[in-house]
Amino acid sequence: xxxxxxxxxxxxxxxxxxxxxxYAQSFEKRVFLATAEPFDHEMQDRIDRHRLERGExxxxxxxxxxxxxxxxNLPSGIDVVLVDCLTVWAGNLMYRFESPGxxxxxxxxxxxxxxxxxxxCNVILxxxxxxxxxxPENAMARKFRDxxxxxxxxxxxxxxxxxLLCSGLPLRLx
Amino acid sequence: xxxxxxxxxxxxxxxxxxxxxxYAQSFEKRVFLATAEPFDHEMQDRIDRHRLERGExxxxxxxxxxxxxxxxNLPSGIDVVLVDCLTVWAGNLMYRFESPGxxxxxxxxxxxxxxxxxxxCNVILxxxxxxxxxxPENAMARKFRDxxxxxxxxxxxxxxxxxLLCSGLPLRLx
Amino acid sequence: xxxxxxxxxxxxxxxxxxxxxxYAQSFEKRVFLATAEPFDHEMQDRIDRHRLERGExxxxxxxxxxxxxxxxNLPSGIDVVLVDCLTVWAGNLMYRFESPGxxxxxxxxxxxxxxxxxxxCNVILxxxxxxxxxxPENAMARKFRDxxxxxxxxxxxxxxxxxLLCSGLPLRLx
Numbered sequence: 433x434x435x436x437x438x439x440x441x442x443x444x445x446x447x448x449x450x451x452x453x454x455y456a457q458s459f460e461k462r463v464f465l466a467t468a469e470p471f472d473h474e475m476q477d478r479i480d481r482h483r484l485e486r487g488e489x490x491x492x493x494x495x496x497x498x499x500x501x502x503x504x505n506l507p508s509g510i511d512v513v514l515v516d517c518l519t520v521w522a523g524n525l526m527y528r529f530e531s532p533g534x535x536x537x538x539x540x541x542x543x544x545x546x547x548x549x550x551x552x553c554n555v556i557l558x559x560x561x562x563x564x565x566x567x568p569e570n571a572m573a574r575k576f577r578d579x580x581x582x583x584x585x586x587x588x589x590x591x592x593x594x595x596l597l598c599s600g601l602p603l604r605l606x
Numbered sequence: 607x608x609x610x611x612x613x614x615x616x617x618x619x620x621x622x623x624x625x626x627x628x629y630a631q632s633f634e635k636r637v638f639l640a641t642a643e644p645f646d647h648e649m650q651d652r653i654d655r656h657r658l659e660r661g662e663x664x665x666x667x668x669x670x671x672x673x674x675x676x677x678x679n680l681p682s683g684i685d686v687v688l689v690d691c692l693t694v695w696a697g698n699l700m701y702r703f704e705s706p707g708x709x710x711x712x713x714x715x716x717x718x719x720x721x722x723x724x725x726x727c728n729v730i731l732x733x734x735x736x737x738x739x740x741x742p743e744n745a746m747a748r749k750f751r752d753x754x755x756x757x758x759x760x761x762x763x764x765x766x767x768x769x770l771l772c773s774g775l776p777l778r779l780x
Numbered sequence: 781x782x783x784x785x786x787x788x789x790x791x792x793x794x795x796x797x798x799x800x801x802x803y804a805q806s807f808e809k810r811v812f813l814a815t816a817e818p819f820d821h822e823m824q825d826r827i828d829r830h831r832l833e834r835g836e837x838x839x840x841x842x843x844x845x846x847x848x849x850x851x852x853n854l855p856s857g858i859d860v861v862l863v864d865c866l867t868v869w870a871g872n873l874m875y876r877f878e879s880p881g882x883x884x885x886x887x888x889x890x891x892x893x894x895x896x897x898x899x900x901c902n903v904i905l906x907x908x909x910x911x912x913x914x915x916p917e918n919a920m921a922r923k924f925r926d927x928x929x930x931x932x933x934x935x936x937x938x939x940x941x942x943x944l945l946c947s948g949l950p951l952r953l954x
Contacts, residue, residue: 441946444741445754559947561738561946562739562740563792564792564909565910565912566913566921566924571822576740582793584947585793588947596951598615598735598779599615599762600762600763603777603779603951605949617910617912617929618912618915618925619932620933648919648922735912736914738909738912747914750914772953773787774933777953
């Protein structure tokens with residue numbers, strides 16, 4: 433039986449991580465794949481709070497850039513990997529690889545799509561809606577919106593389920 | 607018969623207040639519970655325009671902080687109270703109570719949830735989606751997003767109906 | 781048979797233009813009505829990319845302000861006009877006409893609604909959600925949100941179909 437790819441998006445504090453977590457907990461052997469790096473105190477607090485919320489029962493893997501390898505190299509016997517989140521990952525890619533002529537961001541996205549098209553286990557991917565506010569004055573922020581939005585479209589397109597969380601309540605997109 | 611708690615959210619100018627108003631007008635004895643204080647000219651204009659839009663037939667109560675008491679102390683015989691809006695309320699709480707170690711914001715939110723769990727009449731609560739743009743650079747704005755989003759999740763969770771307005775059109779969340 | 785008015789909204793990079801384009805391509809004789817003016821390099825790039833994406837088969841008309849006339853004056857025999865987008869148009873109106881006492885913005889919006897109420901052919905209108913982020917500090921941005929949101933509500937109200945795009949996936953609003 434083909435494993436599921438489940439895409440979960442929503443705004444900040446919309447309940448998307450809690451929804452994804454609850455979904456993941458319906459499986460036995462679970463991996464949490466964290467894309468965030470604690471570059472400051474506020475970020476560390478968020479990471480700690482999320483770790484507390486998910487409790488025991490997850491093996492945590494940290495991978496800010498090479499999601500394709502992290503998913504592709506999971507040991508056999510894993511039932512589900514929860515990736516949280518694609519938007520932070522898009523920011524990491526942009527911070528690390530952005531420069532004129534650089535195609536590495538596209539390559540990393542393609543590599544993720546490749547592994548998701550033949551997933552080694554069920555994959556739940558959390559992402560963020562970042563494009564429904566006023567156009568940012570900052571060119572980097574506009575670029576980031578484009579990259580993050582492109583990732584969302586591509587991952588949602590090949591997912592078997594997609595959900596939009598709003599005020600903690602799920603709307604089925606697919 | 608248990609009274610209804612109806613949660614109505616949406617972006618700026620999405621038609622959420624008009625939707626809530628129309629809903630409220632299906633009841634006889636109506637109270638409008640305003641959380642906004644006119645601290646500047648633009649705000650006063652918005653308040654005046656909203657007052658004009660809702661016309662006669664509402665008793666207006668202004669309460670920027672203690673929503674639990676304002677709802678709990680409504681005179682008997684009221685059919686519906688329309689609270690507009692939770693996001694301004696979250697901002698008021700933050701402005702008034704935020705300081706290190708201060709738990710008053712959580713207490714005020716819990717007190718509202720308490721009164722909503724045994725509503726004295728039908729309650730319609732308008733709120734805002736503020737978390738679907740780029741992460742704000744300003745730490746206070748991030749904190750506000752967290753508080754407002756948390757309020758939305760908690761109120762939506764105990765509501766009997768929840769709606770997302772988009773371009774004036776309602777999507778049922780619950 | 782009455783022609784359709786189809787309203788398509790969504791955040792930045794949500795797939796709204798692609799969805800509208802695909803819809804338009806189900807018709808024979810197509811006009812693309814562009815509201816954007818290339819006032820800088822980034823804008824020119826976006827316009828060029830969009831032009832490339834839609835390929836052959838559209839006659840392109842550029843009209844930043846008088847959408848009513850551009851739609852009303854289409855030659856007969858056209859099956860569909862795709863307007864992309866209303867939010868840029870709202871910005872153009874504001875930039876061009878905003879001043880104390882100026883009613884021209886309202887007049888232009890009313891003129892569009894008039895032509896849409898008796899459409900000369902099928903009309904697909906793309907717009908943007910810009911009101912789901914933090915309230916902008918800039919008063920002009922708040923004003924813009926109000927105008928763009930008002931346009932969305934009015935056009936959606938008279939449309940025969942309305943869609944919200946999210947991560948490339950359509951949610952039917954109407």
